[in-house]
Amino acid sequence: MKLQRLLLIIAGIVLLLGGVGYLGVGVVVTNILMNVPGHCSSESNYYTNRPESFVKWDGTPLPQHAIEEPYTLVEFHPRGDETIRLNGWHILANEDKATPTIIIVHGLGTCKKHPANLMTANMLLDAGFNVFVPDLREHGDSQRLDGRFTAGIEEHLDPLGAYDWLVNEYGVPADKVGIMGFSLGAATSSMSFAKEPQLVALWADSPFANLPMTITYELRRLGFPTFLSGSSVLMARVLYGLDLNSANTEDAFGTQRNGRAVYLTHGTADERLSVDFTTRLTEIMHETDPSFEPWLVEDMGHVEAIWEFTDEYQSRLVTFFTQAFAS
Numbered sequence: 516m517k518l519q520r521l522l523l524i525i526a527g528i529v530l531l532l533g534g535v536g537y538l539g540v541g542v543v544v545t546n547i548l549m550n551v552p553g554h555c556s557s558e559s560n561y562y563t564n565r566p567e568s569f570v571k572w573d574g575t576p577l578p579q580h581a582i583e584e585p586y587t588l589v590e591f592h593p594r595g596d597e598t599i600r601l602n603g604w605h606i607l608a609n610e611d612k613a614t615p616t617i618i619i620v621h622g623l624g625t626c627k628k629h630p631a632n633l634m635t636a637n638m639l640l641d642a643g644f645n646v647f648v649p650d651l652r653e654h655g656d657s658q659r660l661d662g663r664f665t666a667g668i669e670e671h672l673d674p675l676g677a678y679d680w681l682v683n684e685y686g687v688p689a690d691k692v693g694i695m696g697f698s699l700g701a702a703t704s705s706m707s708f709a710k711e712p713q714l715v716a717l718w719a720d721s722p723f724a725n726l727p728m729t730i731t732y733e734l735r736r737l738g739f740p741t742f743l744s745g746s747s748v749l750m751a752r753v754l755y756g757l758d759l760n761s762a763n764t765e766d767a768f769g770t771q772r773n774g775r776a777v778y779l780t781h782g783t784a785d786e787r788l789s790v791d792f793t794t795r796l797t798e799i800m801h802e803t804d805p806s807f808e809p810w811l812v813e814d815m816g817h818v819e820a821i822w823e824f825t826d827e828y829q830s831r832l833v834t835f836f837t838q839a840f841a842s
Contacts, residue, residue: 522834523697525822531574550781552623553656554732555625555626555628555629555655559572560573560576560837561628561629561630563628564628564629566581566604566606566633567581567582567583568740568801569674570630570824572630577630580633580634580637581637582606582633582636584606584608585606586607587604587605587606587806588603589602589603589647590602590717591603591624591649591676592676592681593652593672593673593675594672594675594676596672599652600657600658601649601652601673601676601677602647602650602655602656602657603627603648603649603650604627604646605645605646605647605681605685606636606640606645606646606648608644608646609641610643612686612688613688614644615645615692615836616644616645616646616647616691616692616693617647617692617693617836618636618646618647618674618681618694618704619632619636619647619695619700620647620694620697620700620701620707621696621823622696622699622700622818623664623696625654626650626654626656627648627649627656629653629656631821631822632648632697633648634825635646635695635821635822635832638828638829638833639836642833642836642837644836645687647681649673649676651703666699666723666757667699667702667703667705667706667764670699671707671710672707673703674694674696674704674707675704675707675710675711678692679709688806689713690713690715692713693716693717693839693840694707694714694716694717694718695717695718695720695832696718696719696723697721698720698722698817698818701720701721701722702719702722702723703706704722705719705722705764705766705767705768706767708767708771708775709764709767710771714775714804715775715839716776716777716835716836716839717767717775717776717778718766718780718832718836719777719779719780719796720781720818720820720821721763721780721785721817721818722779722792722793722794723788723792724764724792724795724796725764725765726797728792728795729792732789735788736786737821750784751810757829764796765796767801769802769803772803775839776842778809779793779796779800780809780812780831781809781811781812782811782814782817782819783812783813783815785816785817786817787816788817789822790811793809793811820835
């Protein structure tokens with residue numbers, strides 16, 4: 516009996532230590548996954564980018580894509596929270612306030628100065644759209660809070676704040692705004708689109724589908740065992756009060772789309788956010804629109820299509836938003 520009791524005590528201690536270790540590693544992994552990298556810092560080649568003059572991330576000048584239209588630096592707030600300061604560029608191709616405006620949302624660790632955002636802005640301005648290019652919280656020139664991102668759970672309120680500024684402060688008609696984004700910005704845009712029924716159209720370049728699936732892929736990419744995904748979800752709730760299971764883009768392509776125009780594009784060789792996410796979102800789209808097909812760009816990595824197939828990207832982008840606002 517004494518031996519049996521000793522074995523039970525030892526087993527309990529092992530389980531306790533294992534549980535503590537599991538949660539401890541979960542804390543570390545959670546903080547790694549939620550950290551905002553400083554790619555838009557003064558050390559980046561594109562830190563000094565402006566609409567009228569910008570370079571690629573490798574420092575290559577892009578004078579052919581320089582934006583000549585007038586722009587204003589706007590300060591605004593996330594929807595429902597005036598304590599957080601955000602900013603963005605409002606760029607006008609047409610001063611008529613009824614001109615459709617597209618909100619362009621950057622990815623994780625970048626900002627409004629990223630060349631992909633400015634390249635896209637130029638494409639849309641050339642086609643007669645106005646654009647708004649914001650910095651999300653923790654990024655660029657917007658307010659820094661705690662150095663972490665929440666995969667769109669909190670950030671999706673930032674593009675909605677931009678939408679509110681456009682409609683309530685500048686005077687754009689509520690049904691004359693679309694949204695697009697890259698990577699985390701695509702996911703964030705999708706969540707904003709799901710929450711604001713008057714956003715007309717959504718273009719998502721390389722989004723994730725839902726966060727639990729994303730965490731598993733990210734752990735694999737970083738070399739962590741994937742069984743830690745449960746610990747990461749738990750510790751995000753304990754440490755930050757965040758329900759990571761609530762972070763998904765699926766509603767934008769399913770229950771909250773309500774017949775609105777959506778577009779999906781993804782590189783088939785994407786190692787940052789797998790094309791499997793777009794496959795999942797396409798399956799959801801097929802429940803209401805069996806004819807929907809994403810633009811899967813063969814052999815392209817993460818957000819590479821805009822650089823390798825620039826003319827086609829512009830043609831598809833402009834055609835999509837033109838048709839969305841014409842219908």
